[in-house]
Amino acid sequence: MPSVRDLRDRIKSLRNTQQITKAMKQVAGAKIRRAEAARKQAGPYAEAIFAMLKDLMDAVGAVDHPFLRPGKEGAPKGVILMTADKGLAGAFNANIVRAGDQFARDGASVVWYAVGNKARNAARRMSQETVYETALGAGTKLEVAKEVAAHVTDAFTAGQIGEIVLVSSRLVSMLTQRPEVRTLVPVAAEKAQAEPGPRALVEFAPSPEAVLTRLLPKYLEFTIFYAMLETEAAFFAAQLIAMTNATDNAGKLIDDLTLAMNKARQAAITKEMLEIVGGAEALSG
Amino acid sequence: MAKTVPFKLITPTAIAFEGEAELVIAVGTEGEEGILPSHAPFLTALRPGILRANVVENGTGKRLELATNEGFMQALPDGVTVLVDEALGRDDIDVSKARQDLTDARERQSSLAPQTPEYEREQAAIDYANARLTLAS
Structure with a gap:
């Protein structure tokens, strides 16, 4: 049985841990609000760019753009694996990495583009090749997104990769984050076959094809940017939950240990009293 | 004929401007494009450059000048939308x-x-x- 002193030390160290997890919980709570605000601010842009893309697709019907054609056959798939830079968020990063790994096992060969330090570490562990790495927090998100988009676009047009796939986290709700695997390029054909709306009569300068040539890369860039915002928000949500649980668990442990310590102390007192009583009886007897 | 047209300038991080405009001029890939109210539906890509617009704020006309990065401009019957990566005012x-x-x-x-x-x-x-x-x- 551990002594009172041992228990007291353990409780003390647990209290420290609890204080840290509590602080991290509060920080995550504040950061998630910021991340959510940033994601909301990107909303109007998302809506507008989707609408423009739809108008364009409606207007031109079949277009010849590399992004709309299947990529080079037999070429490996380029997978953008997107995680947070830091851990301490439960299984958040591990879940994303597992989704990416699963995808790589199911399909043909894969080339990794790692966004986020945890993705970088995971990609290095996995057997396939990593061609590009960046931290989620390197520079402003828009710059990082542009760079990632430029890399995958160049590789795709050069035929080094046959598909661009994004593995990132969806923030379903504050309590649920789900990793998601999406094929970004070739752009899904169903979009191209959308029914022509009344807005279809649009003039394009210089030509629909020329505008599309610029809009598609921008669309890819923005999708990556938006995924980064969402992954970050999901990360803080996961961290908030993990830290709340950790704080609660530490509290429970402290309660249990305090009870054990009190019992041990009481046992020691009882033992001492019995010894005194026994000693007195022996003397008087 | 409407004298102004709803004008929205959107970047990925914010709505840089939302209001009524008398005229919007942006640098398209084919040169400067000016949009007046009741413009035909129109969509073009924009090069980095200076976007100028005569906007109406609180009943008074104002000149809006912003340095904008690459983007797109769409004119529809219900308004003009400009999407750019970044839009900076003179002071920014x-x-x-x-x-x-x-x-x-x-x-x-x-x-x-x-x-x-x-x-x-x-x-x-x-x-x-x-x-x-x-x-x-």
Whole structure:
């Protein structure tokens, strides 16, 4: 049985841990609000760019753009694996990495583009090749997104990769984050076959094809940017939950240990009293 | 005929402007494009440059001038929408950063072959830096 002193030390160290997890919980709570605000601010842009893309697709019907054609056959798939830079968020990063790994096992060969330090570490562990790495927090998100988009676009047009796939986290709700695997390029054909709306009569300068040539890369860039915002928000949500649980668990442990310590102390007192009583009886007897 | 048209300027991080405009001029890939109210439906890509608009705020006319990065402009019967990566007003421009961006981009571009996507990318960076410097000066 551990002594009172041992228990007291353990409780003390647990209290420290609890204080840290509590602080991290509060920080995550504040950061998630910021991340959510940033994601909301990107909303109007998302809506507008989707609408423009739809108008364009409606207007031109079949277009010849590399992004709309299947990529080079037999070429490996380029997978953008997107995680947070830091851990301490439960299984958040591990879940994303597992989704990416699963995808790589199911399909043909894969080339990794790692966004986020945890993705970088995971990609290095996995057997396939990593061609590009960046931290989620390197520079402003828009710059990082542009760079990632430029890399995958160049590789795709050069035929080094046959598909661009994004593995990132969806923030379903504050309590649920789900990793998601999406094929970004070739752009899904169903979009191209959308029914022509009344807005279809649009003039394009210089030509629909020329505008599309610029809009598609921008669309890819923005999708990556938006995924980064969402992954970050999901990360803080996961961290908030993990830290709340950790704080609660530490509290429970402290309660249990305090009870054990009190019992041990009481046992020691009882033992001492019995010894005194026994000693007195022996003397008087 | 309506004298103004709803005008929205959107960047990925914010709505830079939302209101009524009498005229919007942006630098398209084919040169400057001016949009007046009741313009035919229209969609074009924008090069980095200076976007000018005559906007009406609280009943008084105002000139809006912003250095904008690459983007798109769409005119529809219900309004004009401009999507750009970044839009900076005169006071938001960091001149030393713009100069630095200009030097960096020129240096990177000098080692690239013209007519390649990389070259065009650097050209856009140069144009954006120039637009910022022009507006700030």
